[in-house]
Amino acid sequence: MKVPIRDYIKNHVLLGDGAMATYLFQQGVPVRTCQEELNLNEPTLIESVHREYVKAGSKMIETNTYGANRERLTRYGLENKVAKINREAVTIAKTASQDDAYVFGSIGSILAGRVMEYDPEEYMDLFEEQATALLYGGVDGILLETFLDLHELKIAVQAVRNLTDIPLFAQFSLLEVGRTRDAYSLSEAFKELEGKVDGVGLNCRLGPVETLRSLEKCIVPNSLLLSAFPNAGRLGITDGEVKHKSRPSYFAETAELILEQGVSMIGGCCGTAPAHIAQIREIVKKYKPNKRKNPAIDELASNRNRKLSIHEQKKDSILTKVQHQRTIICEFDTPKDLDTSEFLLGSRKLHEAGVDSITMADNALATTRMSNLALGAILKSQLGLNPLLHVACRDRNLIGQQSHLMGLHALGIDQILVITGDPSRIGDLPGASSIYDVTSFELIRMVKQLNQGISFSGKRLNQSANFVVGTALNPHVRKIEKAVERLEKKIEAGADFVMTQPLYDHKSIHRLYEATRHIEIPIFVGIMPITSYRNALFLHNEIPGIKITDDVLTLMSNTSNPQVARKLGIDITKDLLDCAMEKFNGIYLITPFTFWQMSVELTHYIRQKDQRLEKALL
Structure with missing residues (x-):
């Protein structure tokens, strides 16, 4: 026995x-x-x-x-x-x-x-x-x-x-x-x-x-x-x-x-x-069981619990700026072709207008564009601008994802927005694979692990990354409370700031503010000008997560002249900015198509209005 x-x-x-x-x-x-x-x-x-x-x-x-x-x-x-x-x-x-x-x-x-x-x-x-x-x-x-x-x-x-x-x-x-x-x-x-x-x-x-x-x-x-x-x-x-x-x-x-x-x-x-x-x-x-002789020092002692304070973030980080002043993030899409001249010109004009950071999507709508990493590195070196790059879960497996992030660290690009990414089947190469090794929640956690000097696999990296990690919020839902609950889980995972889908009416901006006023991390409210009635219909009916009010659709339907339509789109957007600036310190301008001139005008409007307010308070 x-x-x-x-x-x-x-x-x-x-x-x-x-x-x-x-x-x-x-x-x-x-x-x-x-x-x-x-x-x-x-x-x-x-x-x-x-x-x-x-x-x-x-x-x-x-x-x-x-x-x-x-x-x-x-x-x-x-x-x-x-x-x-x-x-x-x-x-x-x-x-x-x-x-x-x-x-x-x-x-x-x-x-x-x-x-x-x-x-x-x-x-x-x-x-x-x-x-x-x-x-x-x-x-x-x-x-x-x-x-x-x-x-x-x-x-x-x-x-x-x-x-x-x-x-x-x-x-x-x-x-x-x-x-x-x-x-x-x-x-x-x-x-x-x-x-x-x-x-x-x-x-x-x-x-x-x-x-x-x-x-x-x-x-x-x-x-x-x-x-x-x-x-x-x-x-x-x-x-x-x-x-x-x-x-x-x-x-x-x-x-x-x-x-x-x-x-x-x-x-x-x-x-x-x-x-x-x-x-x-x-x-x-x-052998008889030997008494374990532990090493004198644990050579792999963890720095897992180390968190970067706001003072450890780089001085030009949007996370630092938005704590104290109006901060503008402007999205500007990288080109679909090999010509970068217009993109670089627009980026320079946006920077001169007062944009704090230019953010670039990671092949938005699953449509192939020039690498945001490459153009982010060019903007940083040529303009001295700290770009904000979207990082999608869709296109890279875990090996490629960590390699990509390590490359960003090497280039000194430390501001990212983690998103799920639209499925490949809706884009210009519908036969391409959608990877999705991880959810956006998990990728946020894993990026923060890099900030502790630990790789995705648990390996020590000899240095700690310094990523400031953003997350997305879609306020165009029937019950915004559910969207905010999901946001809270992303914050728990380590998100440092929030960027929302574009809003097109005062009611939605107030609704967003009331639902998120308890959120402690900065929120950048999305604002994107409409360029035409057809553009408005497209956004409202075909782009997930965007809704445009009947009033705006009616206004845009009354003009067919492209220049007049864009001017009307600017006026509608300025009215939305007036509302958003009362509630939020962070503004997320989204440039439609390649019309960077519209974003430049809106940036001037924001900066001039803030200057007038400052003078009024003196």
Whole structure:
């Protein structure tokens, strides 16, 4: 009869098993197969893998349930079989172990590497559902594995601890050595779990050496056991075959170094097989759990909580200016062709008129335009202007997005507006892919992580970025309170200022002010002049998020002369500015088409009116 795990692990290093999924693929199981469904369809296959690991020396085997949660199983139409799949997996593992090995219920991350918004309460329910089924099956312990983010892992820990006090290990998967994806050093992350779990550790993603490097540099609380289940090296392509590069003998050599870190439970993850476990069996026999010797200093101590104060922002930042004076942001679209002369001329005239920052869209309406990064760099170098660039979630995956932002930092461009971006299918290249790796909420958070000197993957960047991050607000909704609730979540994510869609009547401006007067960050109210009746109809009927009043439509319908129509559009806009300037210190002028002359005239109007007001107050 097996002794309780907690007693066994006091005097022995617990040798775990290796990979299930990658080993099954090596046996010919198709990659796209739902691995967990095999517990029902091919139980003898799963049992044979468990038996191979027990024969190789494993004293702990994991159930084939890494992704057996409702969210993942729904993709295969198996959402109603969560309990059955998990219970059957325990039965198979217990049959294979024959009391020669402990059976741990495997619960994997639900996010599983994705970056997305999620509901913590929903995740709590998902983890509880899976854990309940595993406990019903009779597991000896629970292993929470492959979690990139501390926040999600804490939810899983709470879910399990609400149900049981059996042995519980929690393992992170790192994208970079020594730090979680949500920017905690391992020392911080392990400390957060102290008193909640029996042990902490690492699995997947990193090979033996990088796992070793991570453990060498972190501090593990004395009350926690330590585990390590590295991959068999990095995944690569050799002779057209995708596989992990690591010989079983090498895995054994590095395992000995990992054990010297005070590891109490060791095994393998992706790319490992029974041969790897057999190689380290004899080494494990020689070791008794060593008392962990923590490094004197945590070399990866976090600056995660550092926030930039207003005094640390650059002096010409719109965020600094708008606190004290009228601040004008003017949007001016980059050209659709290769001729930049008109754009540069218009930008210079806008700057001379008194615009504080020129903002450039990121291929607005999914229509291809010249790179706003390139033209932003030219404006900065030639005009000494600090531009404000839109950054859309649509066009770049996470690799390209971080690279783009790092490039902005290198150029000294630190003002950005994070937006979702219109889908590609509505633009001039409808066959192009819309990426959307992240939502605007998540991208705001990740940009602020760069401000802490931490990359999207958790890697230290040696410098901290200094981005001032704006977000968009669409006030053209039936219930503006709902839009403001969404805005508040963006502010919670880290947004520093707000830019609204253009408004076309006093009532809407007053409505916006009343709905947002409690918002502490600056709001730049959008104002865009109309150029013609046809333009008004187009904006009102075809552009999402814009509404024009019947009064304005009627006024514009009375003229067909282009110059007269633009003059009328200017007059209507000045009236709107009078209203907006009473309520908001930030004005966001949106240049229609390439008519920069209209924005120049409106900028002069704003500056002259402010000067008259100042004189009147003296």
